[in-house]
Amino acid sequence: MILHVDMDAFYAAVEERENPELRGKPVIVGGKPEHRGVVSTANYEARRYGVHSAMPTAAAKRLCPHGVFLTGRIGLYAEVSEQICEVFERYTPLIEPLSLDEAFLDVTGSERLFGSPVEIGRRIQAEIKEELELVASVGVAPNKFLAKIASDLEKPNGFVVVDGSAVLEFLDPLEVGRLWGVGKVTGEAFRRLGVKTIGDVRRLPDGALQQFFGEHGEHLSRLARGLDIRRVVPHRQARSISHETTFPTDIADVNVLRAWVITLAEQVAWRLRRYELRTRGVQLKLRYSNFQTITRSLKLKKPTNVTQILCEAACELLLDRVDLEGRSVRLVGVGAQQLDGRSVRQKNLFEDEENLRLEELDKASDQIRQRFGSGSLGRASAWERKKERKKKD
Secondary structure, eight states, rough: OOOEETTTTTHHHHHHOOOOOTTOOOOOEEOGGGGOBBEEEEEEHHHHOOOTTSSSSHHHHHTTTSSSHHHHOOOHOOOOOOOOHHHHHHHOOEEEEEEEEEEEOOOGGGHOOOOOOOOHHHHHHHHHHHHHOOOEEEEESSSHHHHHHHHHHHHHSSSSEEOGGGGGHHHHTTTTSTTTTHHHHHHHHHHHOOBBBBHHTTOTTTTTHHHHHHHHHHHHHHHHHTTOOOOOOOSSSSSEEEEEEEEEEEEEEEEEHHHHEEEEEEHHHHHHTTTTEEEEEEEEEEETTTTEEEEEEEEEEEOOOHHHHHHHHHHHHHSSSSSOTOOEEEEEEEEEEEESOOOOOEEEETTHHHHHHHHHHHHHHHHHHHOOOGGOOOOOHHHHHHHHHHHHH
C-alpha cells in the first residue's frame, strides 16, 4: 500500500508557526506584487478570496488587499521538509519526495512492525502535528495515482483511504479534472462529449479515448480504471537536483512563467550550495496543456552553484529555446545536471572577478534569506539582465 502525504499550505503554515500572530489572517507567500512575482502558497484564509498558487502576486493583491504578503524563506522550508522526512523514515525507507511539501511512501513491508497502512498513516499525521506543529493530509491507496487523489479530497487535515476492492466506486463520482493529464484543452474536449465524471470516462465505448486523444487516451483509460503500475522510487545518490511545480490553471503569460523559472532556479542553486555541489548543466522542463512534455538543456562553461548564473541560463532556455506562441503551460521545472562534488575549492588569481563577487553575494544572501526572505534580494532582475545583454550583443 502507498501513502501520499501532502503538507497543507506548507510555506504559509511554517510562517504561521514561526509567527503565531499571523494565524487567522490571510497569508500569501511569494514574490512581491510590484516585481511581477507569483504566489507560491496561500493559506486557507487567503484562498477564500480566490487567491491560489501560481497566480501573479499583483492579482492576489487585488483580490485580497488586506492580506499578509511574505517573500518566503526557502532555506527554512527546506530544513522543515527534512524534519518531516525524518518522521517518514521511522516507518519506511521507501520514500519518494515530489517537492518540499509532499512525498509518496511505500509501507507494504512495514506492516509487521507498525501495523496496517491506515495505522501508519495516522501515526505519521499525528507525529507531524505534535512534533512540528504542522498539518498534513494523507491518502492511503493501492497505488500512487489513487493515493495522491485521496490526499487532496478532504484538505486540510484530510485522511482518505481507498479500499482496493472498491476502486471504481471511489473514482466514478469524481470530476474528470481529477485525472492526471486533463487540463483546459482536454477538459473542454470532454465537455463537448458530455463527459463530466471519471465514471463517464470509463463508460465510453472501447477505443473512443484513443480515437479522440491518441496515445494520451490510453493513459486516461488506465487512470479511469484506477491502474497505475509505477513504483515508489526513493532518492539515491543525487545525479541531479531539480524543482518543479504544476499550476492549478494553465499559464500562457511568459512573464508569469519567467517569474516561476527564476524562483525554481533559486531553489536549485540554494540546494546545490547547501550540499556543497556544483552543476555543469541546467535543464528546463515544460509540460503543455495537452500534456506534451519537453526538456531543454544548456551546458555551462564551468561548474557553478551561483544563483544569478543558473537563473540567467534557465531564462535563456525559456526565452530562446521554447516555442510558447499560442500555447499554455501546466508544469514548469528547473534542474541541475552533471553534478560536481567539489564545491569548496581554492580560488585562483585568474578566476573571473565577477564570478567571485557573485559567489560572495550568494553566501551573504543565503544568510539574509534565512531571516528576511529570498524575495527581498531582487533576484527577479535576472531576466531583464539577460535581455539587456542580448541587446548589447
